[in-house]
Amino acid sequence: MVLHMCSDHTPSVYDAAGGFDGLLALAEAWHRRVLEDPVVSHAFRNGTRPDHTPRLAAYWAESLGGPDLYSRAYGDQSAVVRRHTGNGVHEEMDTRAVDCFDRALEDAGLASDERLRRTLHDYFAWATTVDMARYHRSADDVPAGLAMPRWSWDGLVEP
DSSP: OOOOBOTTSOBOHHHHTTHHHHHHHHHHHHHHHHHHSTTGGGGGTTOOOTTHHHHHHHHHHHHTTSOOHHHHHTOOHHHHHHHTOSSOOOHHHHHHHHHHHHHHHHHTTOSSSHHHHHHHHHHHHHIIIIITTSOOSOGGGSOTTOOOOEEETTEEEOO
8 A cells, every 4th residue: 555645744635534445435425415415416417427436536536645546547627627617606506515525524434533524624615616616607618737636634735
């Protein structure tokens, strides 16, 4: 097992969350929660790809200090943002998606460590309400070459 350390030699958020397996459990729990939510489930009304949860876990892994699983296998940040763009402002859906995430942290056994729980919550809330919400009108507005966001114990890591 390869540990991904922060510059101060503490384990990465990725490792503290249980690596890929921990994030896959979280992605599965979140996906179950959002499908049960009457507002958030609207985003999935046309179904999902069969590999939705492992793709999501790979994305979170890369963003949280783990290996570049997502960008090597699936694409870049611009493609991710384009998939989440052009749907207008949807603050209630975003708020409920974050609530589903917080409950999924409990479901996946990642809520007992307060520092980890808070860091994961802050990451997901930022990704949902800021990073994925920048382009409301059209996927055509998303620029090419967006960098994959990186999140540490201290928040967003500026490139």
